[in-house]
Every structure is written in C-alpha cells, then in structure tokens.
Amino acid sequence: MKKNYTKKILLFLTIFVGSSLSYGQVKRLNDPSIVAHNKRMVFESWGDFRPYPKYFLGIQTNFAYATVWGWLAPSRNRDYKDGADIRPLKPTGLEIQRFAELEFQRKEAEKIKLQVDTLYTRNVQDFAHWTSVTVEADPLWLLYYKRMLKPLKEFPDNPQNYIQWQIKEDKTYQNMLANGGIAHLEKELALLKDKYNNSRTLDMPRGKRFLMYHETLIGWRKFVNQLRAFDQKNNLFLDYKKLLTKSRTKLESDWRSNDLAIAQKMMIEYKNKF
Known part of the structure; x- marks a missing residue:
C-alpha cells in the first residue's frame, strides 16, 4: 500500500x-x-x-x-x-454608424413605449369613465343620485291601481283613467324609466352619464308634482260634483215641500249650531 x-x-x-x-x-x-x-x-x-x-x-x-x-x-x-479608409470603428465607419443607428432606434423605441404606455393608461381611464361596469362604484352616484333616484327605481313600471299610482282614493284613479290623465302619466313614466335604464346600462362618458342622471331627476320631480296636481284636481272635481248633486237633490226636495215643512227642517238642521 x-x-x-x-x-x-x-x-x-x-x-x-x-x-x-x-x-x-x-x-x-x-x-x-x-x-x-x-x-x-x-x-x-x-x-x-x-x-x-x-x-x-x-x-x-x-x-x-x-x-x-x-x-x-x-x-x-x-x-x-x-483604396479608401474602411476602418469599421473610424468616426464615420460602418460599425460606428450601426452603433449610432442602434442608439437612435433605442431612443425611438423608448419614445414609442412611452406613447404606448400613455395611450394604454388613457384607454384604461377612458374605459373606466365610459363603461357601465363601474357605475355602481362611482362616488357621486353613491353620495347623491342613488338616493335621489331610488323612488323612481322602486316605482312600478306598469302601475295597475290607485295604490301603485300612489293616489289617495280609487274613485279619483277611476276618474283620471276615464279622462285620460293616467294615459298621459303612463307615457311620462315610460320615458323616465327608459332614460334611467339607459343612464345605468349604456357605455358613455362619465359627464354625460351624470347629465342623464340629473335630467332624469328633474323629470321625476316634475312627474311627481304632475301626479299630485292631477290627484288634487280630480279630488276637487269629485267634491264639486258631489256638492252639486247634493244641492240639486236638496233644491228639488225643497220645491216639493210647503213653508211649514221647510221651516221645521231648517230648525232641526241648525238647532245645535247656534
């Protein structure tokens, strides 16, 4: 070993x-x-x-x-x-020219990349402003228009009775149905509903979307005032009609009575008022 x-x-x-x-x-x-x-x-x-x-x-x-x-x-x-000077690395040589061309192309590529990045960022921002996907997260919608347009959203698309129309009495609703008031309100309601749905579902600039919100809100307020005015006018009309019917019946009955019966009736009617 x-x-x-x-x-x-x-x-x-x-x-x-x-x-x-x-x-x-x-x-x-x-x-x-x-x-x-x-x-x-x-x-x-x-x-x-x-x-x-x-x-x-x-x-x-x-x-x-x-x-x-x-x-x-x-x-x-x-x-x-x-022959001529063909050094590739002389000040005007081919290699120097290639290096200069490469440097120029590199700078141009950086400019193009910056432009592309800017366009991409702008497109993303524009998409966020245009698309309807992000409407639920918009701060202005959450702070104001969602609350203000909630009654329009919850109002029935096709009301069928006085309760859905938020009218006080059924007889008022029937009178409005007979004189064409309900038909007019149905057209106004359909236009408001359509504008509201378009403002929530269509792709558009953010500013235009809020203009549609505001126009819809103004239209809804006018619609509510118009509905209340129709309700009050028809109630007043029915009250006048009832009063006229009662007065006519009373006059007819008074004409058929004699002086003593009229005097007794007046005494009975007003005995507790004075």
Whole structure:
C-alpha cells in the first residue's frame, strides 16, 4: 500500500513539473504585420502596410512585400492598400454608424413605449369613465343620485291601481283613467324609466352619464308634482260634483215641500249650531 501511494505521489509530481516546464517554453508571437493589420481594422489608424518594401539600386528586393502588396500579390490586396479608409470603428465607419443607428432606434423605441404606455393608461381611464361596469362604484352616484333616484327605481313600471299610482282614493284613479290623465302619466313614466335604464346600462362618458342622471331627476320631480296636481284636481272635481248633486237633490226636495215643512227642517238642521 505504501509503495502504491509513493508511486502516485511521484507520478503527480512528474506531471506537475512537466506541465510547468512546457508552459514556460510557450513563446509569444508578435508579428508586426498582424499588429498593423489589427490597428487598421479597428480604429487606431489607417496605413502602416507591413511588410515594408526594400530597394537595392531602385529594385524592390523584399520578397515578403512582393507577395503581400507587390506584383506577386493578388489584385485585391493592392486594391485594399491603395483604396479608401474602411476602418469599421473610424468616426464615420460602418460599425460606428450601426452603433449610432442602434442608439437612435433605442431612443425611438423608448419614445414609442412611452406613447404606448400613455395611450394604454388613457384607454384604461377612458374605459373606466365610459363603461357601465363601474357605475355602481362611482362616488357621486353613491353620495347623491342613488338616493335621489331610488323612488323612481322602486316605482312600478306598469302601475295597475290607485295604490301603485300612489293616489289617495280609487274613485279619483277611476276618474283620471276615464279622462285620460293616467294615459298621459303612463307615457311620462315610460320615458323616465327608459332614460334611467339607459343612464345605468349604456357605455358613455362619465359627464354625460351624470347629465342623464340629473335630467332624469328633474323629470321625476316634475312627474311627481304632475301626479299630485292631477290627484288634487280630480279630488276637487269629485267634491264639486258631489256638492252639486247634493244641492240639486236638496233644491228639488225643497220645491216639493210647503213653508211649514221647510221651516221645521231648517230648525232641526241648525238647532245645535247656534
């Protein structure tokens, strides 16, 4: 066991030392032509086309230059060397233009997002103001119009007797039914009920909804006053009619009586009043 353990330690040390020596033997390449090319392709400067030419008696003698930039090089290399500055990161380079375009698009996207968010918020607010779903939660409805329009809501849609019409006596109701007063009130009631239902169920601006509430409330007050006026007028008419009938009967009976009977009747009628 000890021998195996010792062998493992020696093997580990051998591998570690060998890797350290091999790492130390790695050479760093520094090719000036590659460095110059990297500078051209990034942003630093355009030019420095290495390798450089060498001349002897006016004749170019650098074979490396001839194969890269000279007469032995492909035509595209010479076009590249003699062409325009195509650095992508120069002030007017393609990459700079793309970055500028991306920044412009980003700002435009932020503006569009802000506009969309504003439109969405406005649409939500408009929906809350327009829809009939939220009418029950409106503060002004809860504080005032709900209480004021409650009698109209609870009033029967199609009243059939004097109790439902809130008239004092049935004979008054029958008289109003005969002279057309009930028919007129039925039309007014139907219009008020229809306006009330529309104000509660249709989608419309909040301001218009409350204008309809107010118009309905004014119409309801006029309807109630009209109903009371009809009731009083018909009661007064029936009282006059009853009085005239009684007076006519009394006059007819008085004409058939003699003076003594009339005097006795008057004495009996007024004996306890004086």
